[in-house]
Amino acid sequence: MSEPVLRLVGISKRFPGVLANDNVDFELAPGEIHALLGENGAGKTTLMNVVYGLYKQDEGQIFIDGRQVEIHDPNDALARGIGMVHQHFMLVPVMTVTENMMLGHETTRGLRLGLLSDLDPDRVAEEIKALGDKHGLSIDPEAYVRDLSVGEEQRVEIVKALYRGAEVLILDEPTAVLTPQEAEDLFSIMRSLIAEGKSIIFITHKLKEVLVIADRITVLRDGRVVGTTEPSKTTEAELAAMMVGREVILQVEKGPAAPGEAVLEVQDLQVRDLREQMAIRGVSFTVRAGEIFGIAGVQGNGQAELVEALTGLTPVEGGHIFMNGQETTHLRPRAITETGIAHVPEDRHKHGLVLVYPLDENLVLQTYYLPPFAKRTFLQPKEVRENAIRLIQEFDVRTPSVRTHAGSLSGGNQQKVIVARELSRDIRLLIANQPTRGLDVGSIEFIHRRIVEKRDEGVGVLLVSSELDEILGLSDRIAVMYAGEILAVMPAEEATKERLGLLMAGVREAPDSIAAD
Amino acid sequence: MDSVFFSGLFFLALVKATPIAFGAMAGLMSERSGVINIAIEGMMLTGAMMAFLGSVIFNDLTGGTLPKIYSLLAGLIVAMISAALVALLHAVFSIHYKVDQIISGTVINLLSVGVTNFVANAYIDPRGLAGVGVFPVINIPILSEIPLIGRIFFSHQPLVYLMLIMVAVLQYALFKTPWGLRTRAVGEHPRAADTVGINVNRRRYINVTLGGALAGIGGAFLVLESVGRFQKLMTTGRGFIALAALIFGKWTSVGALGSALLFGFAEALGVRLQLGDVNELQALALLAGIGIIVLAGAWAVLKLIRRGADQRRNRTIGILASAGLASIAAALLFDWPSVEIPIQFLGLMPYIATVLVLAGFVGRAIPPAAIGKPYEKA
Amino acid sequence: MATSEARRSSRRRALLGRLAIPLLAIFTALIVASLAMVLSGTDPIKAYLALAEGAFGSQVARVETLIKATPFLLAGLAIALAFRGGLFNIGVEGQLFVGSAVTVFIGYSVELPAAIHIPLALLGGMIGGAVWAGIPGYLKARNGAHEVITTIMFNFIALRIISWAIGVGGPLRAPRTVVPETPAVFESARLPILIPDSRLHAGVIIAVIAAFVVYWLLWRTVTGFELRTVGANPNAARYAGINVEFNIVRTMALSGALAGLSGGIQVLGLAPYTFTTGFNVGLGFDSIAVAVLGSIHPFGVALAALLFGAMDAGARLMQLRTKVPIDVVTIVQGLILAFVAADQIIRRLYRIRTETEEGPVSLSQSWGGGS
Structure with missing residues (x-):
């Protein structure tokens, strides 16, 4: 194998009370996609922030193209060809794409007055347009970032890194906010970047993606490297075991549900989000006492707005909500809580x-x-x-x-x-939104058991989760939400990962196969 | 009412607007980078006293051998440096010690009042220090000969010109230079700025401190171009009017100047009203006219900054400007009956205007997103 | 879980830790301010001794300290209460003005039995202050207008309106006076004197009661729970079913009522029982220091108010004896606020370990506004 473009040796990083990275070794070969896999809190982002100069490691060395380097701040990283696309985008919403591109790396014209020189946005706009076209990343340089979609913002971030001359690209959980289709697009962009000779570090906690896109996989757990492997030599189950340190119990122990009367009825609900866009476009479903009704979907498809509307935290634009037979559509949170x-x-x-x-x-x-x-x-x-x-x-x-x-x-x-x-x-309906996100396995099991117990006591449960395993393991009936709509509702027995995955990607099923609700 | 009266009114408005505009620019530099500045008043007060002490002491040291303009310039420089140091204190509290920025501002204001009063009572008054004088009027050749305009704009003391230049420079710098880009980024989304290698806290330190120097000039103006000597608490709330102008001007220097002019105009009208040169209704009509024109002007400038404006807005601006002119013309051409309106109420305008824009009743003033929050790196 | 003995001792240590910072801040402020005295050629020790004597050296001095502490206590409570609700009420100055004006108006315009007149006048002042604070509160709750800026603006609006009202020909102007002031309030509206032939009026007791009421309100009532929850985490408050907007207005109004009471007590308690333009100028800002020094806790605020009252009361004797301008007191007060707020300076100076016993109290919410 040729000289690695990036090599980390014995990196440790401490925060008060936490050892976030513990003697981590890592290598990135030129032209490879190297996935950094691990649960939330495993130390993936911390490690990459060290590489990018946002944190300073307590111990260990960084080598770029075989030479040991000190990276004190992002400027050093950028100067050495390392670019990072953060999970939370680092774009200034009130500025244009061009201004964001220039920031910290400005092109000026006319008199050289240092920081008071005249910016040259037109030239930068041309450059990024050309750069985007070259990599199949179409962006509008004149647009304000606040007007962009999540996918567009991500493209801007990637072009931003390329514009700064990144040879090594770090993508931190890039698919967390994307639909499966957008994720596919991202993967093809990643492949074309590799073809151009770039190298990519891909941070994720999603097993399936890793197997699809990565050349090599390094698994982190509790700040330590568990191992490095290749997709052809491993399986999802094996990776999962490496991530969590023991065999994951995917199936929650529960008996059959005994659904009773409806405790939550949603009819043609419409809700706007903070940007006044329609986030929920006519959603209807029913949750019965004694059942767990799971809503699957990629985050950002209206689940948050749905839960906030049901609980009175966000105003309802249209439609009706009935809880325990009483209309709660426009009630305040207190009044809704008091219905149980x-x-x-x-x-x-x-x-x-x-x-x-x-x-x-x-x-x-x-x-x-x-x-x-x-x-x-x-x-x-x-x-x-x-x-x-x-x-x-x-x-x-x-x-x-x-x-x-x-x-x-x-x-x-x-x-x-x-x-x-x-x-x-004393409740009759439980609404749980991502109830176990970011928790250790012990807490997850505990909470799952409690939710099932409540169901068995006759409480209706509305479970919203973007973790398919959680949905499949707990739910009695499953709905899939996509772009503010519910594409299908099905009994848990009829749900498979593949079927849900397609629906989450927005692929509608033929009308006859949609289970009647 | 004639052109002499009219130009006098505008002339006075510009003079009154000068310290307010300087103060507002101080706030602009600080707040655009994410640090709330309610300490403009304290910085101006310190600047005023130090301008006085600086000029007097320099004059004493040189034994009066140099032309007094040197003493005045020395005073100006001392004022800028000392107000910048006061601002640096605000920066250290807000940025390094992460003190609530309102508290820090309150500390600065309290200390400025305490220290300047202390020095006035312990040093200036007992010695009966007299001022060196004020900057002379500089008539700009040729331009000052233009009727009406010349008197209003080109026949001022130097700090008025400096203010106009600084407003233009800051407006340009904020939107067209790397400094401005970085400043705005740091005030809107400091983490994003950090990830592209901008040192957020250094940017804030520099901006707050340089802004302090501008507030110092604003304070110095009161001594070196107006009263000629230091009086206790002589800023009388101008720092807060500056804050109002900054917000009413939606955190741009041209907007702040427009607001300061409007407030200065109201103040100038108040003076004229007391002298009996205009009556109350005329004053209100004039003020309304100027207000509308300032609004139209600010709008036009904002449009120039943001390219790709549509035609409809152009027409609105034209209509506004004409309405403003009509209101002024009406004020001048007709004999208006005299109505008893307390003149103090003219002085309420800056404060009420600020409350209205903050509450979004007339347009909305949206502060930089990261303002008031210390930047935590980890 | 710890034993009760250990718990008590740890609580004692925590209390000591909580007192350490304010006390060291006061000490440091006095040291720093003494530099100014040395520069102006006075012996700071002599000056501080004179200050202490002027504050505590005689019955007259002690009475004066209590009288001066009273408005600080009430205004400090006003600010502390708002802080607990997540609001920075920098408008105490203006609310105090409005409250005083209403109180004085009720005091001189009608004559009633004292048992009715005094409460009525004070209540009027409290309502005046509550309204003057409630409007910015409403603008924040409804439109997201930041209360710091609006209350600053409301200070100036109050100042201008009232200086007009007591100016020449103004509606509150006393007839035949040279200075701008209102008529004096009737005997029946004046607060009773507690010690014969002294200036000690019953307002001191009212202020102390107010401190207990605020304490009780904050930690023993449903209103207080809501107020604190909105202050600590408005999102969680909304989630918990608390009406955040209503609470913002209510908290501001309660705060303004205390500010109004602070002014009202002054006009009903102290000769010449009138209201003038120079009335209590700056008190609203000094009280921010009182509230912060008192760890925004009612009892802490009471102690801090006593200190500030003592400094104000003793300042005159200090100036008389040592020619140090009384403004040194303002400097000390500013420095105290600085050192309490920037407690890291004190911790580093005196090598105090950082103990996060109590969670941090956020003083003001970010600017984006409630909307």
């Missing part, structure tokens, strides 16, 4: 918890004003505390005390606090 709804939100830091509050106050977030926690307007600290002690015990939350601040707990324990709070109320 629990909501495990997608983002536990944003919505689920008040991080600076102790656990006991977090555990009464929706019930603080009701007896026994409040008598008229007076809070009852003793009751609040006893409630917390009971729930922490019951849900096995690992915490020094009930007065510990939620922010100081681990992600798994934080999520258990939310689940404890939501499931301990």
